[in-house]
Amino acid sequence: MTHKYYEFFCPVKVIAGKAALEHIPFELTGLAAKRPMIITDKGVRAAGLLDPVIAACEESGLEIVSIYDDVPPDSSTTVVRDIAKVYRKEKCDSIIAVGGGSAIDTGKAVNILVSEGGDDIAKYSGAGILKHPLKPFFVVPTTAGTGSEVTSIAVITDEKKGVKLPFSSSFLLPNAAIIDPRMTLTLPPHITAATGMDALTHATEAFTCMAKNPLSDAYATAAVKKISQSLLKVLDNPKDEDGRLELAQASTMAGIAFSNSMVGLVHSLGHATGAICHLPHGLCMSLYLPYVLEFNLEDIRGPLGELLLYLEGPEVYSATPASRRAEASISAIRKLRDALYKRCQLPRTLKETGKVLESQLESIAEMALDDGSIMFNPKEVSLEDAMAVLRRAWA
Amino acid sequence: MMLSKRLQPMIFQARRAYVELMFQVMGRALQAISEVDDITRNETRTLPVGFLFEMQVMPNGPKLIVEHTGDGCLYFHGDSAPRPVDLSIQFKHIAHAFLVLSFQEKTSVAFANDRMLVDGDVSLAVRMTRVLNRLETFILPKLVAQRAVKEYPADLHLPNKLMNAARIYLKVATNLVETARA
Ligand SMILES: [Fe+2]
Numbered sequence: 001m002t003h004k005y006y007e008f009f010c011p012v013k014v015i016a017g018k019a020a021l022e023h024i025p026f027e028l029t030g031l032a033a034k035r036p037m038i039i040t041d042k043g044v045r046a047a048g049l050l051d052p053v054i055a056a057c058e059e060s061g062l063e064i065v066s067i068y069d070d071v072p073p074d075s076s077t078t079v080v081r082d083i084a085k086v087y088r089k090e091k092c093d094s095i096i097a098v099g100g101g102s103a104i105d106t107g108k109a110v111n112i113l114v115s116e117g118g119d120d121i122a123k124y125s126g127a128g129i130l131k132h133p134l135k136p137f138f139v140v141p142t143t144a145g146t147g148s149e150v151t152s153i154a155v156i157t158d159e160k161k162g163v164k165l166p167f168s169s170s171f172l173l174p175n176a177a178i179i180d181p182r183m184t185l186t187l188p189p190h191i192t193a194a195t196g197m198d199a200l201t202h203a204t205e206a207f208t209c210m211a212k213n214p215l216s217d218a219y220a221t222a223a224v225k226k227i228s229q230s231l232l233k234v235l236d237n238p239k240d241e242d243g244r245l246e247l248a249q250a251s252t253m254a255g256i257a258f259s260n261s262m263v264g265l266v267h268s269l270g271h272a273t274g275a276i277c278h279l280p281h282g283l284c285m286s287l288y289l290p291y292v293l294e295f296n297l298e299d300i301r302g303p304l305g306e307l308l309l310y311l312e313g314p315e316v317y318s319a320t321p322a323s324r325r326a327e328a329s330i331s332a333i334r335k336l337r338d339a340l341y342k343r344c345q346l347p348r349t350l351k352e353t354g355k356v357l358e359s360q361l362e363s364i365a366e367m368a369l370d371d372g373s374i375m376f377n378p379k380e381v382s383l384e385d386a387m388a389v390l391r392r393a394w395a
Numbered sequence: 396m397m398l399s400k401r402l403q404p405m406i407f408q409a410r411r412a413y414v415e416l417m418f419q420v421m422g423r424a425l426q427a428i429s430e431v432d433d434i435t436r437n438e439t440r441t442l443p444v445g446f447l448f449e450m451q452v453m454p455n456g457p458k459l460i461v462e463h464t465g466d467g468c469l470y471f472h473g474d475s476a477p478r479p480v481d482l483s484i485q486f487k488h489i490a491h492a493f494l495v496l497s498f499q500e501k502t503s504v505a506f507a508n509d510r511m512l513v514d515g516d517v518s519l520a521v522r523m524t525r526v527l528n529r530l531e532t533f534i535l536p537k538l539v540a541q542r543a544v545k546e547y548p549a550d551l552h553l554p555n556k557l558m559n560a561a562r563i564y565l566k567v568a569t570n571l572v573e574t575a576r577a
Contacts, residue, residue, distance in 0.1 A: 007509045127514055166517065211507035262507065372517035375506050375524060 006213035008260045009170060012150050016179035016249055018241075021052050024096065024138060025060035027176050031136040033094035037087050038064055039107045040098040041071040044142050047186055053098060053140060066090040071099065075106040076157045077165070080121045084113040094136035097174075098183075101146040101281075104139050108154035108172040111137050122158055122165055130169040139174040142183045144247040145195025145282050147202055147255020149177035179252060181245040189235055189344035192247070194282030196231040197340070199223060199251040200333075201266050201285035204293070206257035207307060208300040209264040209376045220257035224310040226250035231336070235343045264377035265368070266292045269389065272367035277356045286337060286346060287353070291392045293330050295385065299378040301326045308332065351395040361390045410493050414452060417496040418459040421450075422471035424534050425461050425526070429469035432533070436467030438526050447472075448523055449480040452492045482515035482523065502527055 015023050028036060036057070040050060045067075054064055068083045087095075087110065095114075097107030112124050115134035124130065139149040154167045187195075203223040206216050226246045234243040269292070270284035279287075293304060305325030309317040311332040320328045340346040350356040365386035368374065374381055428435045442463040450459045458474040486492040491510035494500040502524055505511055513520040 005508045005510070127512055209507075210503060211509075369525075370518035370521050372521055375503055375521055380528075 006211070006215075006261075008213060008215040010150055010173075010256045010260070011170070012173050013176040014150075014179065014252060015176055016252075017245065018181065020178050020180040021056045021140070021182070022059075024053065024140075024178060025057050025062040027138065028062065028094060028136065031094070031175060033136040034062070035065040035090070035092045036062070036094045036096050036136075036138075037066040037068065037083075037090065037092040038096050038098055039071060039083060039110060040067070040069050040103050041073075041100075042069055044099045044103070045069045047142075049142055049183055049186075050098060052180075052182055053096070064096075065092050071103045071106045073102055074157050075102045075109070076159050077121050078159065080106060080109040080113060080156055081119050083110045084119070087114045094138070096138045096140065098140045098142060100141070100143040101148045104141070104146070104148040105154040105156060107137060107139065107174075109156045109167060111135055111172070112167065121156060121167075125165040125167055127168040129167075130171045132171065134171050137174045138176050138178060140178045140180070140183060141248065141251070143187060143191065143195045144184050144244070144251040145198035147199065147251055147258065149174060149179075150252055150255040151259040153259075177252060179245070179248045181241045181248065184244045184248050185239065185241065187238075189238065190346055191282075192234060192238070193231070193340045193344050193346045194280055194286060195251070196227055196247055196282075197286035197289070197337075197346075198282035199247070199254040200227045200231075200336075201270075201289050202254035202258040202263060203227070203250075204289065204307065204333075205263040205266055206254070206261045208293070208296065208303045208378065209262055210378055211261040211376050212303065213261055216257040216261040219253045220261075221307070221310045223250040223254035223257060224307055226253070228311050228332075228336070232339055232343070235340070262376040263373045264292070265295070265374060265379075265381055265386075265389070268368040268371035268374040268377070268381075269364065269386065269393075271371050271373070272364045273350075273356070275367065276360055276364055277353075279353060279355055283347065283353070286340070287348070287350060287393055288389070290330050290333050290337070291389050293333070294392070295381075295389050296377065296379050297326060297330075304329050349395045350390070350393050358394060361387060361394065365390055407489075410489060411457065414489055414492045414496055415457040418450065418457050418474070420534070421496075421527075421530065422459045422461060422473065424530055425469050426471040428530055428533055429467055432529065435526055435529050438467075438522055438529070439463060439469060440467035442519065442522070443481070446482070446519070447476055447478065447480040448519075449476060449483045450486075451483060452486045452489045456486075456489050456492070480515075482513070482519050484511055484513055484520060484523070486511045498531070502531075 038050065044050065057064055066086055068086060071079060095107050095111055097104045109121050111134045112130065113121055116124065141149050152168060152170045152172050154172055156165050158165050203220040206212060207220040227250045230243045230246040234240050234247060266285055266288045269288045270281060273279055273284045274281055305322065308320060308325045308329045311329055337348050341348050347353040365383055368386050369381065369383060429439055444463060444465045446463040448461050460472040460474065460476045460480065461469045462472060464470045487510060491505065495502060495505045
């Protein structure tokens with residue numbers, strides 16, 4: 001008898017496609033929200049990405065009551081408290097987060113404070129602390145990678161204590177995620193590439209790690225297919241709206257997959273590298289993905305081989321003998337990395353980044369062993385194993 | 396139909412008794428291996444001193460509480476904590492605890508299968524999971540241990556394992572006696 005058991009949950013309404021932003025007023029009204037606050041960062045505002053959001057609301061007679069555009073790349077408890085103060089002063093009744101991972105996490109944390117009360121966000125850190133639904137909350141992602149619009153997690157830095165506070169509750173999930181191709185149209189090539197590789201890693205790890213399940217599998221494979229078909233196309237033609245939408249949807253689908261089945265060693269190593277060497281998360285994913293798949297190979301041969309169909313299409317899949325498909329999937333990912341390097345110099349090895357010292361590998365390995373995602377890696381990882389993967393990824 | 400209904404409370408009782416007993420054995424064994432096994436101590440040494448770890452069956456089921464008393468040593472507190480715990484691993488139901496503690500489901504699989512949840516610092520939970528894996532390889536015959544942990548450590552050779560296991564059993568036994576006396 002099998003002991004296999006799984007859970008799958010995603011109550012986020014996905015509003016995707018051309019003129020999706022124009023649905024925001026209607027959706028807000030549906031939740032009786034009349035005074036939304038926008039939470040975003042300076043980069044998003046400077047890129048003019050707020051304009052279509054504001055215009056869409058104003059045209060429907062819905063006033064954006066307040067805009068906070070100073071979210072830093074690593075959001076902090078102070079920022080969250082400040083925004084909550086503005087929210088209360090302006091008598092807002094809902095939140096629209098526009099941006100990447102940091103703006104979205106900040107939106108989630110602010111929503112806790114303004115819904116539950118108080119000034120101390122640290123009080124709500126941990127799993128399952130929240131017991132009630134929060135205020136209406138919408139997310140408009142401006143990168144196609146993190147999948148934060150469909151995850152029930154937020155991470156906020158407590159600067160005074162120098163620690164990262166995790167928040168986890170299904171009440172953090174937004175009521176709606178608005179995927180509009182206009183929001184990712186101006187994303188620079190190297191960010192498009194790195195965030196695309198983050199989404200590809202979410203899907204690949206969700207599909208090959210221990211908590212995989214039939215529902216998350218369906219999202220993961222569909223996401224891999226969209227990314228393989230569209231990432232290079234979009235880099236060659238950045239104004240390709242259809243391609244941008246494909247990538248944005250793939251990112252959301254990969255987010256749904258991994259938030260239900262978790263990620264593995266690529267993320268453990270990536271989180272550690274991000275913390276120690278301050279490399280962007282998506283780049284770290286791209287650096288480690290093939291080497292971790294090689295390390296896990298014998299434990300994931302079946303599912304990894306299946307991914308070849310979505311990475312390379314039916315012709316290559318059927319022409320490859322079943323016993324070679326897992327290796328062919330890894331080759332396909334390496335080929336994609338080479339193509340990204342050619343188009344926008346996205347580094348393929350730690351050495352190529354120029355920001356990692358060989359002497360730092362040991363501390364990266366040690367830190368990765370304590371990362372939560374390592375629990376879901378299909379193969380047990382020792383310090384020596386982690387070091388071996390890092391050395392392969394070095395040059 | 397009626398019979399199975401009448402039998403069920405007995406099964407429930409037996410399952411609960413087994414889980415309670417296993418928590419007792421594990422708690423004492425954790426204390427024991429933290430005194431004799433270097434690999435375990437390397438893991439536990441970096442825990443904060445006074446760190447309280449709990450495994451519990453929700454909502455008010457059996458419990459196991461150990462404390463890091465310093466230098467990697469763990470102290471078994473039985474089922475009551477002297478103060479609020481720092482890290483709690485909670486089984487959602489006693490049936491899930493039974494699956495894991497009767498070694499039918501690996502700890503890591505139980506996490507992956509949403510059988511239990513972590514309350515506290517996840518990185519410390521990862522560390523404690525490694526300690527539990529190490530424990531299982533010590534106190535169980537190899538075949539069963541392979542089922543209980545993702546990978547049986549290659550560096551754990553038989554004589555070494557037997558020697559250590561003997562010392563741990565000895566320690567568990569003395570500890571049980573001491574408790575009985577106390
Ligand atoms: Fe990621």
